[in-house]
Amino acid sequence: MSLKKETNILITGGAGFIGSHVVRLFVESFPEYKIINLDALTYAGNLENLKDIENRVNYEFIHGDICDTELLDSIFTEKKITHVVHLAAESHVDRSITDPLAFVKTNVIGTVNLLQAARKHWKEGEEHLFYHVSTDEVYGSLGDEGFFYETTAYDPRSPYSASKASSDHFVRAYHHTYGLPIVISNCSNNYGPNHFPEKLIPLMINNIIHKKSLPVYGEGKNVRDWLYVKDHAEAIKQIFLKGKVGETYNVGGHNEWTNIDLVHLLCEIMDEKLGREQGSSKELITFVKDRAGHDLRYAIDATKLKEEIGWEPSLQFEEGLSLTVDWFLENKGWLENVTSGAYLDYYKDTYES
Numbered sequence: 001m002s003l004k005k006e007t008n009i010l011i012t013g014g015a016g017f018i019g020s021h022v023v024r025l026f027v028e029s030f031p032e033y034k035i036i037n038l039d040a041l042t043y044a045g046n047l048e049n050l051k052d053i054e055n056r057v058n059y060e061f062i063h064g065d066i067c068d069t070e071l072l073d074s075i076f077t078e079k080k081i082t083h084v085v086h087l088a089a090e091s092h093v094d095r096s097i098t099d100p101l102a103f104v105k106t107n108v109i110g111t112v113n114l115l116q117a118a119r120k121h122w123k124e125g126e127e128h129l130f131y132h133v134s135t136d137e138v139y140g141s142l143g144d145e146g147f148f149y150e151t152t153a154y155d156p157r158s159p160y161s162a163s164k165a166s167s168d169h170f171v172r173a174y175h176h177t178y179g180l181p182i183v184i185s186n187c188s189n190n191y192g193p194n195h196f197p198e199k200l201i202p203l204m205i206n207n208i209i210h211k212k213s214l215p216v217y218g219e220g221k222n223v224r225d226w227l228y229v230k231d232h233a234e235a236i237k238q239i240f241l242k243g244k245v246g247e248t249y250n251v252g253g254h255n256e257w258t259n260i261d262l263v264h265l266l267c268e269i270m271d272e273k274l275g276r277e278q279g280s281s282k283e284l285i286t287f288v289k290d291r292a293g294h295d296l297r298y299a300i301d302a303t304k305l306k307e308e309i310g311w312e313p314s315l316q317f318e319e320g321l322s323l324t325v326d327w328f329l330e331n332k333g334w335l336e337n338v339t340s341g342a343y344l345d346y347y348k349d350t351y352e353s
Ligand code: NAD
Pocket: 012, 013, 014, 015, 016, 017, 018, 019, 038, 039, 040, 041, 042, 043, 044, 045, 046, 064, 065, 066, 067, 086, 087, 088, 089, 090, 091, 092, 106, 110, 133, 134, 135, 136, 164, 186, 187, 188, 189, 190, 191, 196
């Protein structure tokens, strides 16, 4: 895709974990284009994640909800939005089990609101793109063997993945029915700086720091494919620039770990970095009640992305994990800020009962 002169890119969910890395990368990579970050600043959104770029001339933040159709209409009109990179979502599987409707609202209805705004404001023949960022969890759960391909049938099994699958279907439906120029990517589990400490890796890092118990669900044998968040952001940029309209691209790290092996590795890295006796953090591991409907294994085949776009992960896992631990140790204030207030209320109900 060649970007024309007046390019105004609306990034939704840019104050969140992945969104903040995407916003920064786009602001720095495209000084000639305007980057507008629309974020509702839910518990997961945090403007501290973007402090270093908040005064850039090609960046603007709008505090608002993708469920607010009037706001979307005015943003498309006033900011002359030409491209959308849509990341805003409720993103945590455990929360989707306790409150599925919040996921329907933002992930399904919010996405359709954005599609409607794009459909209303974009005319045929103009250069536009609606880039929808999604997850590999839409494909369901694998056994010990095999991978998710772009052609794998959807089989979502949690309220989170069902809401993301639904949003993916709507995005494709708007392409087929109305000719909206879209692209979708489905990525495996991310990790790295700015990761909210409700997900496995940052939760374990936070608990190791505070010598709190490390809750491993079930027997810890579930497998996830982990990708460093900056590699995902780079994949999004490459797909944004080179992806074919109407296509789907899988993004993954070829980096499968059982949860228990991953937690062991994290304990070893952190014992060393914190100057604690090797093995002491592992003693904090507690096997807890399994997640309802817990998907056994996710694994992505990202060959299409490599062959058609030329993207590959740049970091080895141990290197990415070490960088991640360093970031959390250097940003304890960030951890303290996000683990107060609403976060504490949620965890009181979830883990301390
Ligand atoms: P996150 O929960 O860290 O951030 C979500 C952001 O969206 C937050 O800033 C939040 O304030 C904002 N938001 C939520 N509801 C909103 C609304 N109604 N209106 C406007 N903003 C709203 O999520 P994340 O992990 O950064 O994930 C970003 C996207 O990438 C999601 O669409 C997710 O499904 C997808 N994804 C995530 C992963 C992962 O491992 N985290 C993997 C693959 C795909």
